Amino acid sequence: MRWMRLLGALASLLAVTTGAGAQPDPYALRAGAWDKSVQLERSGDVRGARDLLMQAWGPESDSYEVTMRLAYLESRLGRTDEAIALYRRARAMPPAGPDAADGLALALTAQGYSRMEEGDRAGARARFEEAVALSPSAEAPRRGLALLGPASRVDPEVWAAFLQQSVEPDKFQGWAVFAHVPWWVNDRFRLRLAARYLQTQGDVVTAPPDSPSPGNGPGRRKASSSRTTDRQGELYAAIGWSGRYVAVQGMGLALMRKGEGFIPGGATSLKIGATAGLHVEQAILSRNAGIGWQTLPRLYGWPSHSVGLAAGARYTHDPRGRGLSGVAGLSVVGRAAASHAQAHLGTERWPVTMDTPAVLALDADLTAGAVVTSTFRLSDAWQVGVQGQWEKIEVPAFQGNYVSLATGLIWSP
Amino acid sequence: MAESEDKRSKGMMMSIQSFVTVVLLAGMLAVAEPVGAQNDVASLYRASYASEASRDYPAAISAMRTVESKGSTYFVRVRLGWLYYLSGDYVTSAQYYRSAAAAAPRSVEARLGLTLPLLASKSWRDLERACRDVLALDANNAAARARLAHALYMIGNYPDSATTYRALIEQYPAELDHQTGLGWALVKMGKGAEAKQIFRQVLAVSPDNANAKAGMALP
Secondary structure (H helix, E strand, C coil), X not given: CHHXXXXXXXXXXXXXXXXXXXXXXXXXXXXXXXXXXXXXHHCCCHHHHHHHHHXXXXXXXXXXXXXXHHHHHHHHCCCHHHHHHHHHHHHCCCCXXXXXXXXXXXXXXXXXXXXXXXXXXXXXHHHHHHHHHHCCCCHHHHHHHHHHCCCCEECCEEEEEEEEEEECCEEEEEEEEEEEEEEECCCCEEEEEEXXXXXXXXXXXXXXXXXXXXXXXXXXXXXXXXXXXXXXXXXXXXXXXXXXXXXXXXXXXXXXXXXXXXXXXXXXXXXXXXXXXXXXXEEEEEECCEEEEEEEEEEEECCCCCEEEEEEEEEXXXXXXXXXXXXXXXXXXXXXXXXXEEEEEEEECCCEECCCCEECCCCCEEEEEEXXXXXXXXXXXXXXXXXXXXXXXXXXXXXXXXXXXXXXXXXCC | CHHXXXXXXXXXXXXXHHHHHHXXXXXXXXXXXXHHHHHHHHHHHHHHHHHHHXXXXXXXXXXXXXXXXXXXXXXXXXXXXXXHHHHCCHHHHHHHHHHHHHHCCCCHHHHHHHHHHHHHCCCHHHHHHHHHHHHHHCCCCHHHHHHHHHHHHHCCCHHHHHHHHHHHHHHCCCCHHHHHHHHHHHHHCCCHHHHHHHHHHHXXXXXXXXXXXXXXXXX
């Protein structure tokens, strides 16, 4: 007996001295790991709970329960790609039950909403549809599909606006109507047609032939005025393609303007990124005085599901010279209402916008301004919108303001 | 003359026979000691088996220790491991099984034997390792898998315990201990509803199964 014990002791000593005892036991970490992981999760350390299981079992465990729990923890951490891969793996394991399908449906739904926020409609739809197929009674993916609407659809909108422009002592006011028909051919391609007509009337103060050159001097007080009516028609046609990280758009436009006639133009936009990225718009206008172009690069980001921020600069180059303005935007989006605000400081001329096709065709420098658009959901199909815009305008030696107030209806059948 | 020759001839034959007899006797005497020793070892084995049968384990061990003193073989070590296990000396039992396993690196038997004293002494981590050693040589060994599943459960590795029990249930669907084992592993992982379904199935065929009853009594 003694020699057996002696042999055992010698064997232990040999194991230690040769390093055999230092071999890591790959299973040692698993003892008690499940309970520890649950405790960590309960204490709020979800990442710690995930890491512990990952260390003990590795990313491709043959345990159904570990795979399911890792998927759940990844989902809680917002790592939906990892969660989906793990749930798919769990579903292929022999003991897989409805909990694996339900978990996968939940993860797909979460990712579907993320994709929707990123503008990846096709990606979002694919995930919602798979989630519904996996868990037919689940509400969330069905709601996502309802929010997306059909892949091919038309969301027309009509707006009416009141306009006022004053550069003392000249004053114009008028109205505008705007119709916009975006047609989603599918989740990737969108065609758009838009038209605006506006008419303004006002009194233009004209100086007598002997008055001094423009200025606020006494000469202007002697001036006489004449009533004038301006009309302008605008037509827009656009085609766009949206992917998960890239969206491109091209737009042709034509303005018919009293006194200037036909003004053709075009614009393009490129968006790179998902919840954050770069958005660049460029536009060109061919006026009688010459060709003008502008570019508007913006960085944007959505720090939360409902708040978006953007900042950039618009550079304008036309026969009247160069202009540069800083641009900032803020979006707050809820289920019942959404507001988008954009402001600029610096000189812009005839700024072209593409989201809502428009050219602010004022023969003046726009040195500061802001536009706020809010929409309110009346029902699943109807939204009402209001928009207010203010611009500080300058013509040589004179300053003034431009204001418009608009309201519109958006129909999403 | 002929008669005397015949007598002489017979006398020679007798002498030859005597010589052969003497030689044979001498030969037998020469090998008498080893044969006696063999008979002694055989007696010791017989005595050990008889003592084991009558549950006199110290006597059974004593007989084998005497055999061991004449030369320790793999068989002697395994048997001593077994007898020490029966006697309740799990530490010595494990030592003999380990010694036997070292002597026969491909022996499933010695490694599987080692799991007995480890199981009895509730040395769960050592038992897990011993079971894995067996399975490294014999991946489908049912006894090793069952003991491994139990050891894993006891050290809190419920996921691997459940996986092991599931595989056993596929091959031994009527083995109720595997089913209750899986049920308890699921309970520990918070899957009470799934576990109760298993306990219910066990109680349907084994109404007094204590493990399943205890599982069903959980809130």
